[in-house]
């Protein structure tokens with residue numbers, strides 16, 4: 001346990017995130033701990049000075065103080081105090097994390113911040129590299145992504161995107177932390193579908209009242225194809241009737257063992273242009289180990305079936321650093337994917353969230369996953385994926401990071417030119433409001449040209465959601481239609 005003694009306790013949680021970049025999933029406390037980090041802050045003559053001390057070493061960071069807009073000042077303070085601690089940690093450990101001092105989910109935001117100040121993508125990437133000690137190759141990745149997003153990042157005024165969550169899976173993957181349950185005997189499916197249809201219908205009226213039109217629809221989960229074809233069709237039919245203006249529909253067909261010709265035909269005939277067929281890995285031993293009830297051969301069959309039925313926009317998800325996998329295993333999976341040539345490939349790095357079964361298993365086994373040892377393998381895997389996919393004509397088009405990721409790495413979506421998913425870009429870059437329906441779905445509404453975001457979460461528990469669906473709609477209504485004057489001030493940096 002680490003004790004953090006700081007003059008700026010308002011940044012305690014951000015500072016804990018910096019420590020976890022180096023120490024993995026460590027507990028940080030203001031009151032007690034075996035290792036102590038001490039922070040002193042001083043301001044004078046227009047200069048901010050942060051001094052950090054631990055284990056006999058001291059690092060001092062002095063920079064011109066920021067003045068003016070309180071939110072800007074808070075943001076600048078937070079960045080400097082984090083950077084001071086980061087510098088000390090780097091000096092103590094000799095480790096340079098790939099994303100430098102950045103701990104947030106969306107590093108592209110910093111790139112766009114610099115671009116809004118007039119820089120081109122390359123200059124903005126250099127700024128991010130210098131200011132946050134981001135590695136040159138990660139900075140270059142950000143610039144690539146900005147180029148791929150040019151022209152498709154923004155939605156038109158009055159547009160929103162739609163997310164529909166189907167929280168059922170055949171079995172639960174050991175790393176899963178989503179609001180998804182095993183479908184079991186399927187008893188909950190019918191009441192869930194009825195609740196969802198009600199939420200769709202009531203949100204149709206809400207969107208009419210708001211005067212907004214759908215841009216892109218996304219059905220995820222869970223595994224939408226885990227429920228019977230007729231039920232999935234009822235949901236899609238209702239959503240498409242309620243919101244007829246979408247230019248893109250994606251359905252995660254996720255687990256290959258839930259895909260059949262009937263479901264694929266239905267999706268195709270309903271105008272779903274984009275689907276995901278997710279191998280994660282083609283190694284059957286790993287698939288068994290992580291609790292996915294399918295084989296690599298089933299992924300190949302499902303993919304071939306989708307192609308035969310005319311799908312020309314297929315995404316495949318992969319995960320680097322799965323338990324027990326070597327870089328060679330990952331290369332074999334990459335070989336397969338490149339041969340199959342889907343239109344997009346999303347390369348995730350394993351994140352072990354506390355709510356996952358894997359977290360428990362590793363804790364019992366005493367394995368320090370997330371520390372430096374397994375991370376080295378992860379870095380090689382995702383570097384290889386990037387090199388090989390880019391050589392094959394895919395380009396990175398969105399990126400996000402998560403807490404508890406092996407090696408502090410990232411998740412990157414790659415796509416062929418013209419095949420970037422609008423929903424993924426809008427959702428990750430937060431450039432469009434998202435109306436989110438179903439258990440655990442979180443609506444995000446943008447105000448003041450996206451400077452402020454408000455969220456309306458649905459309850460995660462499936463039975464609760466079914467019981468309280470009307471209340472979920474009211475939560476959205478109170479955010480979306482609240483008079484501007486009642487809205488709280490701008491969002492936190």
Ligand code: SF4
Pocket residue numbers: 168169171172173175176177178180221222223254255
């Ligand atoms: S398929 Fe996705 S949602 Fe379902 S259990 Fe696995 S990780 Fe969770």
